[in-house]
Amino acid sequence: MKLLRYGKPGKERPGLLDADGKIRDLSEHVADIGGAAISPASLKKLAKIDPSSLPLAKGKPRLGPCVTGTGKFICIGLNYADHAAESGMAVPSEPVIFMKATSSIVGPDDDVLIPRGSKKTDWEVELGIVIGKTAKYVTEADALNYVAGYCVINDVSEREFQAERQGQWTKGKSCDTFGPTGPWLVTKDEVKDPQNLKMWLTVNGKKRQNGSTNTMVYGAAYLVSYLSQFMSLLPGDIISTGTPPGVGLGMKPPKFLKNGDVVELGIEGLGTQKQTFVQDK
Template identity: 65%
Template sequence: MKLLRYGPFGQEKPGIIDSDGKLRCLSGVISDINGKTLSAETLNIINQLDLGTLPLIEEPVRIGSCVNGVGKFICIGLNYADHAAESGMAIPNEPEVFSKATSAISGPNDNIIKPKNSKKLDWEVELAIVIGEHASYVDVENAYDYIAGYCVCNDVSERNFQLERGSQWDKGKGCDTFGPLGPWLVTKDEIPDPLNLNMWLKVNDTQYQNGNTKTMVFDPAFIVSYLSQFMSLQPGDVISTGTPPGVGLGQTPPVYLKDGDTVTLGIEGLGVQQQLVVDYKKLH
């Protein structure tokens, strides 16, 4: 299933994509796409619906982040060996873990706001995991049981904030609009092999990233198991699993986003995002 949220910011309603690619309303079935509705039991109820009986939503319509009420937005850094190399950093022996502020979450096609004092605004196409069941001390062999599905994430990053203003990456990762999620939350039954998905990103007319999830250092099952040894994972939590090479920091010379740029990115089976970069100064 391809689940999504649509409508004005803060007023999104739950929806689903039918077999013809049309958007149908799920408001009569569930209240939202969030931790309360991502259990295997609820997803099974939705899966049994005759989608043709659900109200058809007239498009175009704004698409919001594909999951609401995210408790934790966790990221795995340097999880592709070739990206670590272009960043001049060693491949970690264990997952490199940091967090994005949940206030960074935005819709897949909402504007990226270039922050005040930003100098090195960058992009990262990533596969994100959405947790469906409470997970604590999970074995790798059972980790997929705790995953509701997957989505596209653009791990927008400000490299000056991240790397040149102290040792804490969170400062360069958590600005408003730095976490577009969606367009869809695709349930795991539609993604039988999350380790063989093509992924790409371009800025304006130039493609910078062209990778595949098969080159991950740590796979989704290991990541879920690993994180659950340090913190419980709750339904609705999002884990972004790292990016392949081709980020702006890795170009020679480096290339960074500027006001007016358009970022387009996608992952096989998970849909496409597109964002316009708008300078903070234009809004204030």
């Protein structure tokens, strides 16, 4: 299934995408896409629903973030060897973990605000893992049983805030609108191999990133297991798993986003996003 949330910000309704690419309303079956609604038992029930029996959404509504109730937005740094190289950093011997504020989460096609004072706003297409049931001390072999599904994430980053302003990376990753998420939560049964998905990103129509999850240093199952040794992963939590090479920081000379730039990105089978970057006042 491709689960989604649609409507105005803060008033999104639960839905799914049918085989014809139309949005069907799920409000009679779940309150929203998150928490108990994405548990294994709930997803099993939802999968039995005939999409044609569900009401069609009217018009072309805005898509919101594909999951709600996210308590933790966990990111993995330098998880592609070639991206680590372009960043001038070594491949880590263990996953690099940092948090992205949940207040950064927006819909996949919402405008992204370039923060006041920003000089180095950058892009990063990433595979997102959405947790479906509580995971604590899980093994790598069992880890994907705790996953509800996958989604596209643009881990927007302000490089000066991230690396030149002292402290940890969080403040360069957590600005308002820096977490476009969606368009859909694609349930794991539709993703045969999360380690073999093509991914791409363009800026103003020019290809900047063109990679695959098969070059990740630490795969999805390993990351879920690894993180669960340090913290409980709860339904709705998101793990953003790192980006392939081609970010603005790695260009020679570096190139960053400015007011009016349009970024498009996608991952095979998981949909696409499109954002206009707008200078915050």
